[in-house]
Amino acid sequence: MPLKGLSGSLSFVSFLDKLKFHQKSSNEEVRILTYITNLPSNDLFESMTRFGFKVEYLGEIVQVSIQDPNSDGQDGDVQPSIYYCYHDTQRSLLLCFTYDTIEEAIKKMDKFVNQRRGIAPIWIHPLTFDKIRKQILERYPKTLIVEFHASRVRREREEAVLREQYQDRYFQYNGDDGRHTLDEISRSYGVLPHSIVFVIPNLAKFRITNKGKFTFNHGEIEVLFEIINELLSEFLERKKIIDRAKAEFIPMNFGKGEVKVPHVIPVDIVFSREVEFLEVQKLIDNMGGDDFNFEIFDTLLIQGSVHLSGTVIDKNKNTGFNITCNSDRVTLSPTKDTPFDSLMQFYKMITERLDLNARVELSPGITG
Template sequence: MKDVLPGLNNQNIKKIWDIARILELKRKTESDFNNVHIIPAISTFRSAEEFFKSLDDAGFRVDGGFGKLLYISKELGGDRVVFYVFYDESTNISLFITTAKKSKEIPDVLFKYINHERNISNLWISPCTMKEIKDDLSGKYEKMMITYFSARRGTSTDIKAEIRPEISRSIIYRGLDGKKTLEELEYYYGVLPKILEIKLPNGVHFKIDNKGIITLNDGRFDEIFKILDYIIEKIITVKNAINESEYKIFNIGKNKQFRHALQKPWSVIISRNIDIGSMPKICKSFNSEEWNFTLLESVLISGSLLFTARLIDNYSGTKFDISMIGNRIDIFPVDETDIGSSIRFYEFILENIDNSAITG
């Protein structure tokens, strides 16, 4: 990506939607500006300055700027991986825009920063939200094509399946009839999408995955930013629930010699009582490569619906306690709330316990 955005000034870029206009302008000046990855993130930084300082602390270098849009880079294997980054203080939403390689450079540079920084999280897209995006576009564009998808059905999937609904399954499919095929698999096998590659009749061709990475291969950016609006609206609701949690230390006793911790949780409500018999499988999933939590200690009371545990985020080292009873999961911060760990754990619940869970 060249540091060339002609015609810009500090007044041009104020809100996220301004970025769509800027990217269209850049495409007109650079014929090779294709396969553009847009990675939204949400944070708890108190200001743009605090956000940009965290990037500096993580080894990113600011190489240029246009108002609230900065041009940053970080070294990887002798080369510099570059991004445009925008931060909206009104929503705490940031956008990272890059043509870097999705398989190597984005995970090793951007997601390494996101996973280890406690004040930021990528915008996970749940299977149900992915299906809503697909169905909404299908309703608007009769001739929409899905050329690639990855879908799965797990123990958390509560949509109906006509054939062997008790079986967990994963499916990867590539073909020009992907839209019809996915509809058939949803109906007969009860799967939900995790990755979609979509072609719209207006020329927009993009790929979207459950980590929130949207790759525009062709067409205008406007359609992508409409999807971003929808994803952001969903995640802000989750962030607001997480912000209700709290961890405080009080000194008590006659001489204030004792420390007392006060934990206020945020909560998730699921559509049915937790199946305690499934907890061994769920606990095993905590430490999978995708979720990367370690179970430090747990208590499962035999004959009851109560399960408690302490987890640690292997990326950031953040600890939090969970209590599962009936159809409620309470998440208690330990030391401080980590927005990244919290949102990733919420996505874990959606994909492994109940895909229709909501914050309480």
């Protein structure tokens, strides 16, 4: 349902006031979608128009709408999906508020994001996500977890994990004792949560996910915004490092004339342990996922001590970068057209498929 009474001079704060009033009077759930982008606002919303969105500027808020792709647009009862977008250029964030379900948003807004260079869904590292979960429970001791989704992750030094050879595990749980159940199955089955519904008595009910999509059910929305900011903090710090990676041509004067010399600033994904040959081989054989789709070409993989080199193609964004890898790290060397989001999604793939504790660093010799 579209919000009523929106004018062409909305500030972000006044929009939130109208959103809160509408939510309290209608009791509708609102979803908050978060994306990271280096695109200027004009380029961002013009590309949405080319994709098929109708764009309307309302001050600091931009209303974008799109018809259901399965609708012929002639049924008067079919309402378009509406997203109220705020582009925080200072933090390179795009916030989209909608009454669509998460599943509907993935089919529409995420479909645009996944094919556009320079923008990507926010992704919260599983360990950061679990740390914030614990902080919420400490801050609000009477909090209930009434639903969660959790999956198996590979962690070093796991203890007492039942049948630890089984890597593919997924749990969905509904019940008021979710906070205790989650602790129990995390210890017993080696899983971490990626979606949690919290109920803070007399304050708020909301869902957080590690894919940057949030649902506000009722209560004080400021509580959810505080948690979103905490979740984004570590992600934005990682982006600062990845943003340093680039390929450029530096003009140099050799006396008789100026020559542009290629210069590449790479970034490293440093493993927390020594990875093995078979692990790397398995990784390059399966480099597709829900929101990334990589393929590697010109591959050289030498058995024994790990040595891998090749060119990785991001098939979603139609761009590429070069990699070299040993048992300690993988170095990503961008080309001129490599966007930060391709490198960010590659790091996500490494943590999900190879080493949960891998970290992003500037390559040796590159200072911050």
